[in-house]
Amino acid sequence: MATNEPYETNRPDPDALLALAEKDRRGKLTIFLGAAPGVGKTYAMLNRAQRLRADGTEIVVGLAETHGRTETSALLEGLEILPRLSVSYHGKELQEFDLDGALARKPRIIIVDELAHSNPEGFRHPKRYQDIGELINAGIDVWTALNIQHLESLSDLVAQITGVNVRERVPDTVLKKADEVLLVDLPPAELITRLQDGKVYLPASARRAADRFFRLGNLTALRELALRRTADRVDDQMIDYLRQNAIEGPWATAERLLVCIGPDALSEKVVRVASRLASGLNAPWLVVNISHSDRETMDDEDLRRIDDTFRLAEKLGAETRRVTGSDFVTEIMKLAKREHVTQIVIGSHCRRWLRNPLRTSLADALTQETSGIGLHLVTADENTPHRIRPKPVWPRLPTLAKPFGIAFLCVLPAALIGALIDRIVYLPNISLLFLIAVLGAATYAGFAAALMAALLSALAYNFFFIPPLYTFTIASPHEVFALFTFVVAAVLAGSLGSRIREQAKTARSRAAAMQALYDFARKLSGTADVDEVLWASVSQLHAGINRNIVLLRPNGDALETAAAWPPDTELGIAEIAAARWANTRKEPAGAGTGTLPNCRFQFRPLTSPHGVVGVCGYEVGSEPLDSNAERMFSAIIDQTATAIDRARLSSESAKQAVRLESERYREALLSSISHDLRTPLATITGAVTSLRELGERMSPESRDDLLQSIEEEGARLSRFVANLLDMTRISTGTLQAKREWVDVSDVVRSAAERARKYFPAQTFETGIATDLPLLRGDSVLLEQVLFNLLDNAAKYGGGEPVNIYARRDGKELVLSVTDLGKGIPTVDLDRIFEKFYRRSKTDGRSPGTGLGLSIARGFVEALGGRIHAESPAVRKRGTRIVMRFPVEEKDQTLGSP
Known part of the structure; x- marks a missing residue:
């Protein structure tokens, strides 16, 4: 409408x-x-x-x-x-x-x-x-x-x-x-x-x-x-x-700030200024640090300074992120576009033209690239150093020893080989040998060794190969140009080689970390046991961050140590209190945090989609984790929480499957009881009612038929109740078989006679071998097994004779019951021994409770034997139930039947 x-x-x-x-x-x-x-x-x-x-x-x-x-x-x-x-x-x-x-x-x-x-x-x-x-x-x-x-x-x-x-x-x-x-x-x-x-x-x-x-x-x-x-x-x-209240009003514009920091003293001021700016604009803000991927990794002091700045930013309400790239401007602009940034905040030092006359500042480069994005420059105070710890222009002498030694060892063979070649044949491009030496030094020891190798190569080439020889004087102008070109080429090649070396070193380090995390993830994915997950986690964390590790799991209202490395790691009262805080409040606690900071350990909650599944703690020691170790620690505990949650879900799924199976059996039992009790009880009730109301007026033959019905249905109820009691004994484990010598031929004859009494229209044939030994077992249970099998064969045999055979097969006694009915599909041969399993069609009689074969299997296993079904049995039809029992040697044997 x-x-x-x-x-x-x-x-x-x-x-x-x-x-x-x-x-x-x-x-x-x-x-x-x-x-x-x-x-x-x-x-x-x-x-x-x-x-x-x-x-x-x-x-x-x-x-x-x-x-x-x-x-x-x-x-x-x-x-x-x-x-x-x-x-x-x-x-x-x-x-x-x-x-x-x-x-x-x-x-x-x-x-x-x-x-x-x-x-x-x-x-x-x-x-x-x-x-x-x-x-x-x-x-x-x-x-x-x-x-x-x-x-x-x-x-x-x-x-x-x-x-x-x-x-x-x-x-x-x-x-x-x-x-x-x-x-x-x-x-x-x-x-x-x-x-x-x-x-x-x-x-x-x-x-x-x-x-x-x-x-x-x-x-x-x-x-x-x-x-x-x-x-x-x-x-x-x-x-x-x-x-x-969904009221249209003076909404604030959707501002978003990007704040760039580095390892200098100005970064702290940049973060504070950005916080005030974000508060005034009521805007979210993102603090990012971009590090070079092709240079030496920052020293520990720079990393600690960046970590401190990040912690300050998070305390002020910012989101933090680390980015690796070779071009700062490109990475900043990519991040700004991806995060829909409207304003960028960076720090800017006063330019020192005498020190960096050709270098373009980051602020100038961003000014040229930004379009539609505001740029805020936070300038440094006069007393703010450009670096936290200014690095000396010239390295200390101990740091020069190794690169100088490597450069010397690379240049010396080049000079000797060049002198040997020059004695044999004149080559105008023999300087290429020294270029190889520079590349070797760069690849092995970095830029410092490459620069020293270039200088040594220039001196050696001038001294040994440029006339006048064995002096550092150059007579020809073109030789001066050649030497200058060689030095420039050597420096450039050495710089390129050292950069490739640093990139390879960084790539190897990252690949090793990724491989460790990948191996750990594979190890966790291959186990569903919580204990294995916990021990794998503590060992991986200990190897990754080199600190003492402890994992605690909730047990009721208490936290208990589930795994630790080293295994003898103990926690004090303060550590236990911090772990409980992390578990209940879902936030870090202990050393380096705002809660119980005097503890030896810092604890982190293991948070999964279904809540906190445990607490992981590491011993802080004298220094907190650096950024790389922090990322590894966070990744491992996240994977651990997921694995613990997966193991818990797997365990609950298995328990749920058991509960569902138990519920299915319970429903089947109730359904079977209601059906199998109702049918004979209705027959008995109807017969009794007829006898009471029409007893004297009925003929003797009719009264006999009713009494026979009552007798048959009463026996059927008795068998049904006996089956339920037997199944209960098997399920509860209270079934105890006797260990007596049993004459199997007598048991077979007794079971056949009992079956003929209950099924007078059915033919039962027996075949007993002459060398049949005595069996160590329980004659009552064995007879019940045979009767259940004969009962089942009579119902599903299609009116054909049922055969019972007993023979010896090596050290086993074999009993089999064979009918000539339609048989059983191959896929159902194992299912027929399940509780309450019933085949769809019979000879017209009631299909029964579906407990007979299940009880037979329980009794046979209690007697120490095995039972299985074969179909087809004879001429592509019928079913054979075979039982095998171990034979204990005895001097007596049985004669022929």
């Missing part, structure tokens, strides 16, 4: 709704933000707390720093104050916030002052904002206070404004994730007056603060930063509201 109403396209943003749902599941964070100490943040918190307490709201004070201010201390009256935790630190007694006490109390709202405070060593978290994060995750609303200078992205700007380096810092993401930010503002002049009146610090401290920090210009700049950051936060909240 058509409608004239417009199609509704305005829908709430799913990401915004998910973020809102996530906030509803945790506590709320309220930050009282100020431009500087003394503006009244704690006073405003406590004043608001008193109003809520008067309204009946549950609110307690976990920690409030009054700094001796009487007005602020007076606001604590009437509020519940949690006891502080007394800690001895460097000979001093400190009163710190008791996190565990607050979690145990679990109030609705708690006040925890000084968000940027650093905890003493030995605490679960090194920073108080991490304590507050744990309170929020526990569902507790938290009020706290923060000065603007403690924000991580503003620390360098604050240091530039005030000249004071702020040591205690808070990631910008803490402020961004706050549910409410309240600006506590005070004009700078009034704040200075409060400082002079002694309402901020004690008089001696106030004088020092007024001289260094509390200046009118400093406070004005800090106030502007606080106002701007609060305005940005309000703008973020407004955009979130518009997205959650």
Whole structure:
């Protein structure tokens, strides 16, 4: 049906709704933000707390720093104050916030002052904002206070404004994730007056603060930063509201920043500036480092600097990435187009024309290539070094010894061979020998050896082969040109050879790492056992990063060590606590993290699509993992988590298959019972009813027929119940066969007579060998087996005679039952021994329960024998069930039947 109403396209943003749902599941964070100490943040918190307490709201004070201010201390009256935790630190007694006490109390709202405070060593978290994060995750609303200078992205700007380096810092993401930010503002002049009146610090401290920090210009700049950051936060909240409610409004443009860093001191400033820029634009940002693929790998100090810069960027909310390439500009532009970047931020040093007169800077090259993308240049301060550790222009003498020795060993044979050839025949291009020497030095030892080989080759060629000989004088101008050309060619060839060598070295290193990961992946894919996966993982990690490794798996509410390398690795109480934290919070914990950093180990959760399946820890030692080891570690634990999850799913699948099979048997049993009980019971009930109602009026023949029916159906029920009991004994393992000497011929005759009684219309023929030995077993079980087989043959034999044969075959006694029915398809020969399996057609009788052959197999195996079916049996028809039993030697044998 058509409608004239417009199609509704305005829908709430799913990401915004998910973020809102996530906030509803945790506590709320309220930050009282100020431009500087003394503006009244704690006073405003406590004043608001008193109003809520008067309204009946549950609110307690976990920690409030009054700094001796009487007005602020007076606001604590009437509020519940949690006891502080007394800690001895460097000979001093400190009163710190008791996190565990607050979690145990679990109030609705708690006040925890000084968000940027650093905890003493030995605490679960090194920073108080991490304590507050744990309170929020526990569902507790938290009020706290923060000065603007403690924000991580503003620390360098604050240091530039005030000249004071702020040591205690808070990631910008803490402020961004706050549910409410309240600006506590005070004009700078009034704040200075409060400082002079002694309402901020004690008089001696106030004088020092007024001289260094509390200046009118400093406070004005800090106030502007606080106002701007609060305005940005309000703008973020407004955009979130518009997205959650699908309201068309002043949406922010889709900006995305790309930040390029390197191993220099300027990179940290670039990241901080980019963080402020991204915060102002409300845009995501990506931090990337591009390293050359055809040069020497960076030294350890450069790698550590890049890793530190990446950690700072991640703390400020950026995404990080590493790229390898030979052309920086090309790689940056490719990444910018792929990530839809709108602005690029890079650092730029002042150009030193005397040092690099012909070199084009990265900023100039990007300016020429960018089109439609904004470019931000962050310049270095005058005291910022171009490199973290300036490399000397000339290498130290010990570093020159090896390349010089290799160059000398390459040039010496070239000079000797050239002198030998020159004595035999004159060659004008004998300098090619020295070019080979330069290439050999470059290939074996790199550019330094190639350059030295080129210089030695030039000297040797001039001394031995350019007239006047045995001097370094050149008489002919064309020889000067030839020597200059040779030196240039040798340097270029050596540079090319050394570059190829470095590329090959890098390729071999990467290929080795990839091969190790590939071998590890193949090893994991070939096993479904969790223990094998764990031991393969710890051994691979130990070999890859050369650290002690431990893997822990959850066992109920506890974590237990599942594998470790070396195997005798032990964990202390702090390590166990860090591992539990990583397991429950799904985040790294331990050394080098924000949770229990004093541990020896750092623990990472093994996260799979179905949750955390374990925890992996490595001993940090004196240095953290470098970037290559970090990537290998992350790749291996990801593969390990996937393998553990796959093994778990495989185990659950096997258990589910068993449950389904058990359920199928149960349903088949219930179906069989309901059918096989209902039919004879209906016959018996009908016969009894007829006898009661018409007994005297019925003829004697009719009464005999009814009584015979009752007798037959009663016997059938008896056999059915006996089969169920026998199957239960076999399934539960309670079947115990006797070990007596059995006369098999008597058992065969007894089973045949019993079958003739139950099936009088069926012919049963027996054939017993004359040399039939005694059998060690249970005559009752053996007779039941034969009767079940005869019962089955009578039903499916088509009315033809059924043959029973008993003979000896070497050290085995063979019993067989053969019918001449239609036979069994080859694919079903093994299935006929399964429980509840029944063939589709019989001779007209009831097909039975499908337990007879299954019981026969259980009894035969209990007697130590084997049973199988053969079809066709005789003249391409019929079925033969063959049983074989081991014969124990005895002096007695049986005669003929």
